[in-house]
Every structure is written in C-alpha cells, then in structure tokens.
Amino acid sequence: MLTINRQRLQSTLFTTIRKISSSSPLCRNENTKTYPLQNVRVLDLTRIVAGPYCTMILSDLGAEIIKIERPFSGDESRKWGPPFLNNSVDSVYFLACNRNKKSVSIDMKRGSEIIVELAKKCDVLVENYVPGKLDEYNLSYEKLKSQCPRLIYCSITGYGSVGPYSKKPGYDVIASSIGGLMHITGAEDGPPAKVGVAMTDLATGLYAHGAILAALLQRQETGVGQKIDVNLLSTQVACLINVASNYLNASKEAKRWGTAHESIVPYEAFPTKTGYLTVGAGSDSQFRALCKSLQIPEYADNPKFKTNPDRVKHRQELIAKLSSIFAEHSNEHWMKLFEKEPFPAGPINSMKEVFADPHVQSIELVKSLEHPTAGTIKVVAPPVVYSGAENNESATLRLRLQTTDKKKVSFNAGTIDNENMNKKKSKCCCIFKKPLEFGESSSEDDEDECDNCFGHVEKKKKKKPKDPDGKDQKVQTSQ
Secondary structure: OOOEOOOOHHHHHHHHHHOOOOOOOOOOOOOOOOOOOOOOEEEEEOOOOHHHHHHHHHHHOOOEEEEEEOOOOOOHHHHOOOOEOOOOOOEHHHHHOOOOEEEEEOOHHHHHHHHHHHHHOOOEEEEOOOOOHHHHHOOOHHHHOOOOOOOEEEEEEOOOOOOOOOOOOOOHHHHHHHOOOHHHOOOOOOOOOOOOOOHHHHHHHHHHHHHHHHHHHHHHHHOOOOEEEEEHHHHHHHOOHHHHHHHHHHOOOOOOOOOOOOOOOOEEEEEOOOOEEEEEOOOHHHHHHHHHHOOOOHHHHOOOOOOHHHHHHOHHHHHHHHHHHHOOOOHHHHHHHOOOOOOOEEEOOOHHHHHHOHHHHHOOOEEEEEEOOOEEEEEEOOOOOOOOOOOOOOEOOOOOOOOOOOOOOOOOOOOOOOOOOOOOOOOOOOOOOOOOOOOOOOOOOOOOOOOOOOOOOOOEEEOOOOOOOOOOOOOEEEO
16 A cells, blocks of 8 residues: 655655665565565656656656755645645645655755765666756766766656757647647647647656666666666657658648547547547447447448448548437446447546546555645556556655754754765764755754654754853853
8 A cells, every 4th residue: 555654854865875775675664565676766856747757657666766856946846736735835736746755855056966976876867957957067977977887867858868959948738739749639620739638748757767677677787877868759759659650651641630530430439418428449340239239230231331441431421320329318328238348438537437437446546645744645556567566665755845944953064974975973873964054954843853863963062252251151052
C-alpha cells in the first residue's frame, strides 16, 4: 500500500549523502518486498510535468528519488490551482506527478557543489532545463561525467540540444501545436483542439523512463553511464504513428475526424438517450457481430459494407444508419446488450463515472494515502502489475516547502558535515554545509531540534564584549 510519510529537508539530504554509494544495495524496511529499481537512486532536477512524471514512474518501481527544488517557491506546478490540497498551498496538480519523492530545497547559484556531491551518490540524474542553462552552474553532463563516470544523465527539453529551436522553452501545448497533434484533434468541421491532458508531456516522460532503464541495463555491461536526450517535439512527431506514415508514404495530408477513425469504420462515438457510446469494429467479423446485435444482419452482406475498405468508402451512409439506431436507447441498454459481444464498446464517462466504474473499483486502481498536512488523499496507482515484484512503493514524498521565518536550527560556517566530505567537525552529527544566509531548518516542531539527531545539537556560545565595569555580559546562545 502506498503511504506518505513526513520527510524533513535535513534528514532527506544528509541521510542520502551519508548512507551508501550508488553501487551499494539500498536498504529498505520492507524486507519481504522486491522492487525492480530498489537499488537505484535518482537525482531529480525536473519541474512541471514531463520530468516529474518520468521520475514518479521510476519511484513507483522502487527507485529512491531526491527532488531538488527552488527554495521557498519550489516546483512551479505547486501553484497550478485551484484546486489545492486541504491545509496546504500546494495544488493537487503537483500531487499527481510527485509521489514517492524526497524534496530538498537548494539554491543552484550558491549550492551547486551540493548537487555535485549528490550526483556522485546517484545512478541517474534527470533534468529539464533549457539546453545550456545548467552549464552556468557547472552541472552539465560534460562537467559531471569525469566526476561521476557511472552517472546516467537524462535531459528532457522542448526541442533537443541541437537545431534552430534548441534554446527555446517548451510546453506541452506548444509541442502538440508544432508537432501536428492539435491539427488532427477536434471536430471535423471545428477548430483545432487541445487534448484534455498533457499527452505530449506524459509520452515524453514515458519515453525518458524507458530510455533510462535501457541505459541502466547497458551500464551493467559497460560499467559507464551516458547522456540521454529526450524532447517534447520529437516525442510528439513520433506519436503521430499512422498519420505520419500516411503523409510520408502516401503524401496524404491529415485532417480532424472528431471521434471517428480515418481508416476504420465504424470506429467512433454515437449519441444515445443518456450520453455517448463509442463502438469499434476493427475487423469484418466484428462488424458482422455488431449488425446481428443491432438486428440489421443484411448490412453485413451488403456489398457497400462487406469489407472495411467498402465501409470507409460509404462511411456517411453507414454512420447515419447506426446513429439512428443508437439514439433510440440509453448507454445502459446498449452496454447490457453488448456485454458478451466480441466487438469493443464503452460509454464516454465523466470523472465521477470513471471512478464509480465497477471494473476500476474491482482492480483497486485508486489508493488512499495519509498526507502530513492534508490528511487522507487519493491517487491513481501505477497501471502496471508485476508477478514477481512490487511497484506500489511506500512513498516518502515531502509535499510542502518550509517557508516560516521562525529560526530553528541555525546554520553557519561552523556547521559543516563531518561524514568524510569535509574535514571540519560540525556542531551536529548530521548537518551538511549550508550557505551562511540560510537561517532555518525544516523542523515543524516547537522545540529547537535537528531533524536527524532530534535535539542533540551542540549550542555554540558567543561572548559579548565586556561592559564598562570589566564584567562579562550575559552569554548569548545562538539557536
């Protein structure tokens, strides 16, 4: 079962650095469970959708994800609402792509060396900055590969690292526009339409996650990592599949078909008394079964409709007949009638109907989790099931950023990690170097305590100058 546990910023960062190298097994409490990627650690520098979706898939498979976010504001999608989580400023949009991750806030301009040290402990780094941006922080693949030769570095961009558009920022809707998806989406006689979810982003995340898995397999043979380039536009053009093939090989320009299919008839949504019902007859035998069920068996033997090319040629006549029949009854009537038929059919459901669907409920596709501040939340579980492994990883996602001005544990030049990464002893056993200006931890309790050693913090005493009487003033304790 997926759960969300409280993860404080310090313990997430410092424990990760301190624990084990990327070549060592990752220790887990769930001794009885096996996850496909349980020995893999991923440094996640991504925001918005494509990158976070990719790393969420990896996290569901057991990889440890360390998500780096901008201090105080974090991932831009945290603000993509309403709706927002209860008792939180985070959007539910952010929640959809960011479970199973440990969130760490680092200012890249001043803390790039921390990211380098983290990269040395990771198997994979995923980023989605405009090409060249990470060069400014010495975090490009060329800079890291000598220090992290086994690192698999995956760049997710709008247009790739070369070409005239390479320096442009990319969003799903822009890539789906340039890549032709919106040209073929929408009603036949209507304007272009955007797909209801960010399919180009999601497909890019899926391509990236598959590429990372392939690179991990190759590293087992070669012992070295590599750079992977994935971009939105190339993904979108690749996803045109048969539409692209029609143009490239038959010079056939594409058009919008609404819910219909260019090459298969019938294969579309029909209005009914209670909504819309989508029916597909991908073979002649399925069309024959449909005609028999609708009590028009003669249509299956009609020369106009006997084969799929015939049906495509006489599309309008056949669709008009089928539409008049489907309009006579409700979705419920047709679904009951078609229950044991060999052709596929299904109602167009609202979100309420999707999650009330008896099949969706029976396979337990929705999971409930406990969130640190929002209480019980629900997520859609991974759609893949393994016979010999788990992919419902126990989540460790830190879903909110600490922005309070109240100082907890202070960090200064004397608080440096002592886990063989710097020589100077720290004032706390678990504190890694922080900028001088950083004046708070992510502790959420009233007491001044370290997130890892829970209060065993040495207090640093500061003596003030003597007063005019020559006596020491009262000693101040910095927290």
